Amino acid sequence: MDRKIIDITALGQAADGFYNISNEDIYVIKSDCKINVKPGIKAYIIDNSCNSKIYVNVLADASVDYTIINSKSTERVFDLNGELLVNEILLEDSNEKFTCNILKENATVNKQLLAFADNMKQNVVERINHNVIKTYSNISNIGVSMNKGNINFDITGYIKKGMNKTNCRQLSRGVVMDNESKITAKPILLIDEYDCFASHGATIGKMSDDDLFYLMSRGLTKNEAFFLILGGIIKPFIDKLPLDNLKEEIMNKINNMIEK
Numbered sequence: 001m002d003r004k005i006i007d008i009t010a011l012g013q014a015a016d017g018f019y020n021i022s023n024e025d026i027y028v029i030k031s032d033c034k035i036n037v038k039p040g041i042k043a044y045i046i047d048n049s050c051n052s053k054i055y056v057n058v059l060a061d062a063s064v065d066y067t068i069i070n071s072k073s074t075e076r077v078f079d080l081n082g083e084l085l086v087n088e089i090l091l092e093d094s095n096e097k098f099t100c101n102i103l104k105e106n107a108t109v110n111k112q113l114l115a116f117a118d119n120m121k122q123n124v125v126e127r128i129n130h131n132v133i134k135t136y137s138n139i140s141n142i143g144v145s146m147n148k149g150n151i152n153f154d155i156t157g158y159i160k161k162g163m164n165k166t167n168c169r170q171l172s173r174g175v176v177m178d179n180e181s182k183i184t185a186k187p188i189l190l191i192d193e194y195d196c197f198a199s200h201g202a203t204i205g206k207m208s209d210d211d212l213f214y215l216m217s218r219g220l221t222k223n224e225a226f227f228l229i230l231g232g233i234i235k236p237f238i239d240k241l242p243l244d245n246l247k248e249e250i251m252n253k254i255n256n257m258i259e260k
Contacts, residue, residue, distance in 0.1 A: 003044065005243075008033060018057070021045075026242060029054060037062045037082075044242060049074045050092075058082045060104060067242055069250060072096065079103055086111040087240045089250055091257070093120040099127045100137070108136040114237040115141065117149030117181070118257040125154045134165040141185070142233060143204075146177035146258075156188040157198060164195035174204035175233065230258065 004025045011019045011027075014036075021027060022038040029035075029047045034055040037043045039062055047054065047068045054076045058064050062082040072092035078084060081104035090096075090113060100109045115122050128137040143151040157168040168191075174183030187200035207229060215225035234254060241247045 008035065008045075037064055046242065046246075047071055047074070047076075053077075055079075058084055065242070067240075067246075069241065069246060077101070078109070080107045080109055082107060084109040084111075086113075087237060088113040089237050089241075090115045090122055090124070091250070091253060093122065095123045097125045097127075099129070101129045101131060102135040102137065103131055105132050105134045106136075107132075110138045112140045112237070113142065114234065115143045115151050115153075116234075116254060116257065117143070117145045117151045119147040119149055121150045121152075123152045123154070127156045128158065128168065130157070130159045130163050130166045130168060133163050135163070136167045138169045139171070141172045142237075143172070143174040143183045144177065144230070144233065145174065145181035145183050147181065149177075149181045151183045153183075153185045153187075153202075155186065155200070156190060157200070158190040159193050159196050159198060161192035163193050166193065166196040166198075168196070168198040170200035172202040172204075174202075175230075176204065176206050227258070 006025050006027050008019050008027045008029050014020055018034045018036045020036045021043045022041060024042050026044040029049050031049055032052045036057045037059060039059045041062045043064045045066045048070045050072050052074045054074060057079045058081055060081045064084050066086045068088035072094035073096055075097040078100045080100055080102050126139055139155055141153045145151050153172045155170050157170055159166050159168055170187045172185035176183055183204045185202035187202055189198045189200055191198050211229055212225045215228060238247050238251055
């Protein structure tokens with residue numbers, strides 16, 4: 001299926017100030033907006049906004065494939081009655097917030113973030129609120145920090161009392177490339193219900209010397225081994241970008257950051 005690429009402002013606002021998505025084209029967000037994704041729709045959204053406020057209302061049984069790229073310091077709030085899949089690549093000095101309010105039984109949010117900080121500071125605040133029974137969240141953050149980069153992941157999962165059979169997962173991983181760089185993870189679970197599953201974890205450290213040695217023993221130089229391992233971290237995020245030109249643009253940008 002060929003999808004058109006549409007600036008979401010081309011839709012025109014409804015009387016209530018919302019942009020309404022009701023088909024499966026690819027919509028691009030560049031600034032402040034409020035969006036309704038109509039019931040049962042499979043929506044594709046690319047968010048390029050900076051210093052903006054975005055609100056997305058995902059209505060019953062809708063599914064949203066949401067890509068955040070070339071963005072920084074935006075606050076995003078989702079009211080979720082369906083399925084939300086977020087793939088984010090953060091390459092800018094940024095202070096951003098992400099909130100997802102899960103409002104319907106069996107609604108699901110999966111969010112994965114690659115934060116790549118080269119001599120910059122990135123602060124990411126994520127909050128998932130489980131407001132009904134049998135809801136699911138999975139938040140996965142990967143950070144790569146180099147040249148005095150500083151990344152902070154601040155993640156909170158909240159399960160209200162009575163919201164049984166809910167599943168809330170958090171995982172943060174970080175690779176620090178030198179002694180002057182830093183990654184911090186603050187995973188928080190606020191659980192008021194016994195009948196649920198919740199987990200969080202964080203692993204942060206320098207690139208494994210054992211992995212480098214193994215690859216070098218197979219004939220690679222240290223730089224080649226370094227780039228191979230780093231590529232394995234980055235590639236899954238690149239592969240999920242919805243447009244080939246975006247994949248090339250972001251890969252070139254990361255390569256320039258690494259090789260300079």
